[in-house]
Structure formats: structure tokens, C-alpha cells
Amino acid sequence: MAAASQLFNAHTTGRYRADVMQGVDLVAKTVAGTTRPFTGIPPARLLPAVDSVDLESPLPDTAAALEELAGVYLRDAVYFHDTKYAAHLNCPVVIPALVGEAILSAVNSSLDTWDQSAGATLIERRLINWTAERLGLGAGADGVFTSGGTASNLQGLLIARNHAVEELRLDPRHDGRRLPALLDGLRIFTSEASHFSISKSASLLGLGYDAVVPIPCDSHRRMDPAALRTALAESTGRGETPMAIVATAGTTDFGSIDPLAAVAALAREHGAWLHVDAAYGGGLITSLRYRHLLEGIEAADSVTVDYHKTFFQPVSSSALLVRNAASLGHVTLYSDYLNPESAARERVPNQVDKSLQTTRRFDALKLWLTLRLMGADGIGLLLDAAVDLAAEVSAVLADDPDFDLAAPAQLSTLVFRYLPPGVDDDRSDALNRHIRKEIFASGEAVIAGTTVAGRHYLKFTLLNAETTVDDVREILTLIRSAGDAYLAGAAA
Ligand SMILES: Cc1ncc(COP(=O)(O)O)c(C=O)c1O
Structure with a gap:
């Protein structure tokens, strides 16, 4: 088949429909036939099947490629929808989101600039506002979709770091000091039960793993505010700067939610950025019965929410929300070819101005159709x-x-x-x-x-x-x- 005829366009919609339906049928048939979450196949038995596929010799049609795929992937995949899957923070996914997934990849909008996305940008913005409103972050809030909780936490802490550096530069005692020297004394306080992406972020942000101060938890694995108070006092006593406190709303292992109001009060007292990692617990903003568990989250400076965990969305779908829209400016950089400063002056809604990514999927569509x-x-x-x-x-x-x-x-x-x-x-x-x-x-x-x-x-x-x-x-x-x-x- 001529390569050009594989391009999706106005002339190939018939085949697009037929081929995608073959894929959909295969998934439906496989899922309908699964009786357990996994076949138990060890990697050593699956590897030869994958390795023996000759990538230099394409197959004649979609049916043949799907038949091959059934053997190298679908038959032995791990199925999160199965009622005996009870392992990681993976959710069964809802059908409206799967409709969204099919649409977003076919249209293939990219959410970096308005001229690659149009309405997709406006839909993402509506969903950010919807999430921020449910979190109670106030009228000045904003945010951006990301690829996952790890990326959202990294961006939250990057903003916190740059915010802290901005403050240090105003302090005459640091006159003349530049990066990276200014990063020396920055510390992040988080419970010993928080997600490892906090430490990873500290490392990526040039602070090093040692910049993370682990705070002991109570018997329910919630951060102990008294221990946090002591750690903050000791740290400031050593002349360090409490750059951020990261509270967790739903720890990975225990689902514990840190005492958000008490932690927020300490953050305020010490001028520290409060980031709440609600990658897991964020879904509670939709709960009529358990929303109260998130009380205090409205005081956060930034929040991570993973739609691909407790909103039953397919991977990937997450967001970083910030209380103050202007703080997203810490990741804004203009590029003449993509998002020139003139576009910002003209108020062209370019989401790349708020994002660590450039090309970015329209994951928001899945949540939109779900809602x-x-x-x-x-x-x-x-x-x-x-x-x-x-x-x-x-x-x-x-x-x-x-x-x-x-x-x-x-x-x-x-x-x-x-x-x-x-x-x-x-x-x-x-x-x-x-x-x-x-x-x-x-x-x-x-x-x-x-x-x-x-x-x-x-x-x-x-x-x-x-x-x-x-x-x-x-x-x-x-x-x-x-x-x-x-x-x-x-x-x-
Ligand atoms: C509390 C918490 N934060 C962050 C993450 C990272 O999220 P992701 O896997 O989407 O990067 C997880 C993942 O399980 C988590 O449980």
C-alpha cells in the first residue's frame, strides 16, 4: 500500500473508520474474554515474541498487524479493569474518556499555542478553572495540564524555587550572589510518607536530595505538625530558607491526608510556599460524601491533581494548579518561532507560556467528555x-x-x-x-x-x-x- 494512503485526511476517512474499528473490536473482544488481571507471563517468555518481530518487513494490512499485536501485547497485558487488580494507583477508565482519547489523537491538536489548538486551549482553560474552583483556590487561580503527578510536582516546586530565589534577591544580605549559590540554603519540608517525586524534583532543581527535610508522621502516616514546627525552627536557626512545604493529600501507600490547615498556618508563618500533592486525593473534589477530607487545601499556593488516578481517566492526565496566576510566569519564556512576546501582549492564549512542555496532548478533552x-x-x-x-x-x-x-x-x-x-x-x-x-x-x-x-x-x-x-x-x-x-x- 502506498505510504501516502496511510495518512489520515479527507480522502482516507473510510479506512480510518474501518481500521480504528478493527482495533476497537480487538480490544473489546479481548477485554470481554479476560477472566483475570494478568496471564502471569514472565518477561523471559514474552521477550522472544517481541524480539522476533521483523520491524524491517511491514505486514500487509491492519488485521495482520492487530493479530500480531494480540500475541505480543494484548493477550498478556495487565488489565486494571479486572476486579482482582488491586495493586498500584491505576484506575479502571470511563468510556466517555475513551471517546475523548480517540478524538484527541485523530485531530492531534497541540496545546502549546493557539494556532495549533484553538478551541482545545479554551476547553483546557475551562477545566483548569473548574478544578481550581472546586479546590477553592480563589478567583486569581490558574494552572495547566501536565503528563502526570511527577511532572505537576516538579513544576510546582520549580515555581516555588524561583519564587524563593526572587525573594532572596530582594534581601540585601544576598547582594551580589547569583545562581546557583542562591540555591544553597533552600529547603523543602515534606512528610516521610510523601511521594518520591518530591526528592526527585529537588535533585532536578539543582537543590540536591539533601534539601528535602523529611518530617515524621503520626500513627496514621499523616505529617506531624509539631514535628514540622520544630524542623522549621531548627532549619531557620541554621540560616536556611524554608523554600516550600509539601503536604500530601492522599499518600501513595496509606492514602493519608496531612493536616492541611495546620500545615498551611506553618507555611504562612515561615513565608514558605505551600504545595499540596493531591495526585491521589484530588478526586475528592467530586465527592459529595468525602470532599471534607480536603479541607484546608484552599490555602495552597499550588496543587497537583491527577485525573488519571481518581477521576478514572486514561493515562496521561494531570494538572498543576496555582493560587496566583502570575506565578506561572516563572516558567514563561518567549520564542520568536512559537510564542513571541508580541503574542502575549496581544493576549493570544498560548498555553506554552504556562507549561514545561512544548508540544502537549489535548488530555483535557477526556475529562471534558467525562464531565x-x-x-x-x-x-x-x-x-x-x-x-x-x-x-x-x-x-x-x-x-x-x-x-x-x-x-x-x-x-x-x-x-x-x-x-x-x-x-x-x-x-x-x-x-x-x-x-x-x-x-x-x-x-x-x-x-x-x-x-x-x-x-x-x-x-x-x-x-x-x-x-x-x-x-x-x-x-x-x-x-x-x-x-x-x-x-x-x-x-x-
Ligand atoms: C501522592 C503521589 N504523588 C505523585 C505521584 C506521581 O504521579 P504520576 O505517576 O502520575 O507521575 C503519585 C503516583 O502514584 C502519587 O501517589
């Missing part, structure tokens, strides 16, 4: 179901003497270990590691793992409104039988 078809309440109902399920499972685990629950459910995760009587900590580490591996290899369920105080634990992340307590009980039965088989083998 237009389900409404915010519809998203909230899905999230509420996951939060309720986690509370029920939390009670099941707390009542079972063979399981050790690290903390009660706070959002929709559970951290626990299989610890039947007589198993000590050292054996428990090996036991729970084995259980997780064994279950993944069986493909019957997918669960996560983490460490608590140096000990290995298992983790459920529940985000599927279709999952029932009985589904989770079945996973617990798998855990128990994998664990008992291991203990019996070890004893033999």
Missing part, C-alpha cells in the same frame, strides 16, 4: 465506592488474627501482611515477598508491596467501583494459600 456525560457527581460516586470498599476490607483485615493491618483505611489503600501466629518478623518478610510474587505469577490477582519500618508489607489499592468485598476476600484466600504453601514448604 459532560457523567457530571462531577458521577465521578464522585465511583470514588466513594472505592473508599467505602476499602473501609469494609479494613474491618475484615482488622478482625482476622492471621493478618497484620498497618493502619486503618483512610482513602482506598490498605497496607497489611500475612502474619499467622508463630511467624516472626524475619520470616514474615520472606513470606510476604513470596506471596506477592506467587500471586503475580499466577495472574489470578495483582497486589502491590511496600515496606513499613523496614518490614515487607502487602498493599491493596482499590479504585474499582465494581469490586466487591467478596472479590477481595477471594484475593485474601489466594494470599493465605500461597502463604501456607510457602510455610509448609519451608518447614518440610
Whole structure:
């Protein structure tokens, strides 16, 4: 087939429709036939299939390419929609967003400049305003879509760093000091349970990992404000500058939400930027029953929200929101070929002025169609179901003497270990590691793992409104039988 006929344009819409439908049909058929989240295939068995594909010899048609794809990818993919997938912060996705995904990639708007996006820019702006309003950030707020929570946190902290440097430059004691010397004393305070992208950001921003001051948590893994107060006092006593405090609204492992109002008061007292990482908990802005858990978030200077976690959107979809629109100016740079300063003066709505990325997907379309078809309440109902399920499972685990629950459910995760009587900590580490591996290899369920105080634990992340307590009980039965088989083998 002539290469040009593969281009999508006014003359090829018929084939576009037919070919995309073949892909859609294959996915639908595969998903309809899945009975477990994973086949359990090890990388060593899949690799030869992928490696043996001859990329120099194209296949004759879409049907052949899709048949091949079924073998190298779809048959053995990890399926987040399955009710026994309970591992990471991946959500089942809603159909309106999948319609959006198909449209946005076909039209292929790029959200850097108005002349590559037109209405797409206005839709993204509406959704940023919608999110900021629900967060309570005030009339002066703004933001931008990003590729994920890691990128949103990086941008939030980049703005915080540049804001701090701006302040330092006004201080006569720093007269004549330039970058990078000005970065020397900047510190970021965040709980020991916060996401590792905070440390990564500190490193990328030229501050180094040591610039992050880990703050102890209470027994629920929420930042302890008294410990934060002490750490801030000690740091300023050493002549350092508290550049930012990062509170987490929904920690990755425990779903814990830091005491946002108390942390905000300390940020204000010390002139520190308050960034709230609500990558996980941000979805609560749609909840009629649990929105109150985010109280205090309205005091943030910047907030990370991941639509691809608790808004049931396909990867990627996230946003960084800021209280003061002008603070996005810290990432503005004009380029003659793309976004000349004259365009800004003419108020051309170029989103690249607010973004770390240049070419950028129209991910906002997925959220737009979701809101237009389900409404915010519809998203909230899905999230509420996951939060309720986690509370029920939390009670099941707390009542079972063979399981050790690290903390009660706070959002929709559970951290626990299989610890039947007589198993000590050292054996428990090996036991729970084995259980997780064994279950993944069986493909019957997918669960996560983490460490608590140096000990290995298992983790459920529940985000599927279709999952029932009985589904989770079945996973617990798998855990128990994998664990008992291991203990019996070890004893033999
Ligand atoms: C609290 C928190 N922040 C940030 C991130 C990073 O988000 P992403 O994976 O979208 O980059 C995660 C991911 O799980 C998270 O749990």
C-alpha cells in the first residue's frame, strides 16, 4: 500500500473508520474474554515474541498487524479493569474518556499555542478553572495540564524555587550572589510518607536530595505538625530558607491526608510556599460524601491533581494548579518561532507560556467528555465506592488474627501482611515477598508491596467501583494459600 494512503485526511476517512474499528473490536473482544488481571507471563517468555518481530518487513494490512499485536501485547497485558487488580494507583477508565482519547489523537491538536489548538486551549482553560474552583483556590487561580503527578510536582516546586530565589534577591544580605549559590540554603519540608517525586524534583532543581527535610508522621502516616514546627525552627536557626512545604493529600501507600490547615498556618508563618500533592486525593473534589477530607487545601499556593488516578481517566492526565496566576510566569519564556512576546501582549492564549512542555496532548478533552456525560457527581460516586470498599476490607483485615493491618483505611489503600501466629518478623518478610510474587505469577490477582519500618508489607489499592468485598476476600484466600504453601514448604 502506498505510504501516502496511510495518512489520515479527507480522502482516507473510510479506512480510518474501518481500521480504528478493527482495533476497537480487538480490544473489546479481548477485554470481554479476560477472566483475570494478568496471564502471569514472565518477561523471559514474552521477550522472544517481541524480539522476533521483523520491524524491517511491514505486514500487509491492519488485521495482520492487530493479530500480531494480540500475541505480543494484548493477550498478556495487565488489565486494571479486572476486579482482582488491586495493586498500584491505576484506575479502571470511563468510556466517555475513551471517546475523548480517540478524538484527541485523530485531530492531534497541540496545546502549546493557539494556532495549533484553538478551541482545545479554551476547553483546557475551562477545566483548569473548574478544578481550581472546586479546590477553592480563589478567583486569581490558574494552572495547566501536565503528563502526570511527577511532572505537576516538579513544576510546582520549580515555581516555588524561583519564587524563593526572587525573594532572596530582594534581601540585601544576598547582594551580589547569583545562581546557583542562591540555591544553597533552600529547603523543602515534606512528610516521610510523601511521594518520591518530591526528592526527585529537588535533585532536578539543582537543590540536591539533601534539601528535602523529611518530617515524621503520626500513627496514621499523616505529617506531624509539631514535628514540622520544630524542623522549621531548627532549619531557620541554621540560616536556611524554608523554600516550600509539601503536604500530601492522599499518600501513595496509606492514602493519608496531612493536616492541611495546620500545615498551611506553618507555611504562612515561615513565608514558605505551600504545595499540596493531591495526585491521589484530588478526586475528592467530586465527592459529595468525602470532599471534607480536603479541607484546608484552599490555602495552597499550588496543587497537583491527577485525573488519571481518581477521576478514572486514561493515562496521561494531570494538572498543576496555582493560587496566583502570575506565578506561572516563572516558567514563561518567549520564542520568536512559537510564542513571541508580541503574542502575549496581544493576549493570544498560548498555553506554552504556562507549561514545561512544548508540544502537549489535548488530555483535557477526556475529562471534558467525562464531565459532560457523567457530571462531577458521577465521578464522585465511583470514588466513594472505592473508599467505602476499602473501609469494609479494613474491618475484615482488622478482625482476622492471621493478618497484620498497618493502619486503618483512610482513602482506598490498605497496607497489611500475612502474619499467622508463630511467624516472626524475619520470616514474615520472606513470606510476604513470596506471596506477592506467587500471586503475580499466577495472574489470578495483582497486589502491590511496600515496606513499613523496614518490614515487607502487602498493599491493596482499590479504585474499582465494581469490586466487591467478596472479590477481595477471594484475593485474601489466594494470599493465605500461597502463604501456607510457602510455610509448609519451608518447614518440610
Ligand atoms: C501522592 C503521589 N504523588 C505523585 C505521584 C506521581 O504521579 P504520576 O505517576 O502520575 O507521575 C503519585 C503516583 O502514584 C502519587 O501517589
